[in-house]
Amino acid sequence: MSAEQSLTAVMEPSIIFKPVAEPNVPQFLSTAEAARMLGLSTTLVQTLVDQGELKGWKTRGGHRRISLDSIQDYQSTSRSSMGMSLKSSVKPRVTVVVESAQLMEQLMTANANWTIPVEVTFFDSVTEALLELSSKRPDMLVVEMSMPRAQQEKTLQALENFNNRGRSPLSVVLITKEKDLLSTNAVGSTSSIQVISGPMSPIWMHAYLTGVVASCQI
Template sequence: MSEQSQLLSTRQAATLLGVSVRTIQLWVEQGLLSAWKTPGGHRRIVQESLLSLLHKRQKLHPLTYVLCVNLESAFFELLQALCQQWNFPVELQQARNTVDALLMIGERKPELVLMGFDQPGIDMQLLQIELTQHKVKLAIIASDDPQPGLTMNMMWLRQPFEPLQLKTELQKLLFARLQGLG
């Protein structure tokens, strides 16, 4: 994400959080939101601080639900720790296999399904089509380059795992979700 896209005006932040511009200004002055002023005196809010504040305000109701399918326990725990460290309002759930994932999706639709590319018996193109129709984003973890035809509407996370790449992709997802709620 470029530095420009990580910044919001006070009006944009107010709209996303459903509060007044003055409330955003007060939160900046109180140190609840990180911001800086342009040479013209306009505040620019750091998106990451807005996500952190949102996480604190919505402890019981995460903004985004991510279903992790067939990931190793240690990796899943790492993802949980990273989301907590970043103060992202994300709920992660672990499905042990694709059958569990289908049952869990039937109970509650995630905004993102995160899985390895090498899932036995799964047609990735068909899965992507189905998830896209239901407005669920797919994230694939793979050591190979993205497969042609599979990258549209999909996150492709490289192995070895780079937390910054996931952080950037989750920020995009969270802000898209936040804007969709507004």
């Protein structure tokens, strides 16, 4: 045998028996490792395996092996469910301004009997409500305007100025009996201030709050 043949014979085994990495090999964790990864107790992890929410099995020695893919899928599902739960648990905040004492009493009484998941704050003065906006900003503002037209125009202008200060615009609904009271931003641009015909009533408010909840769930 020549020197070249001898060298080939020595090198061939290392080439033939060189391990080849298998792609996409599934990874598995022990119960304790899965528990640490999920932040759960080992007992709860075992229950999740028994219920089929995690994929796993027992070795001959009685030890569980849990699929890493199923653990990651469970984490993704849990985050999504938690996000939806948090979103649904946060009540939208609506500030309602009513200058009529009689209507205010009717609305507050009706709201106390409703089970609509909305946090409603009542004010009997537009000025007080505007001051409150600086410290506790609601998601929406509803103003029943029964004051003289000149004062209604000033209220509308004050709200437009508030929305133009650089922050995200506040959604506002103004209820008035004035037919031609319009937001100056309504022409040529999308205005967050909506002017609608009155009068305001508990029936209207119930429908409005129901719509608020529906829009928050989309």
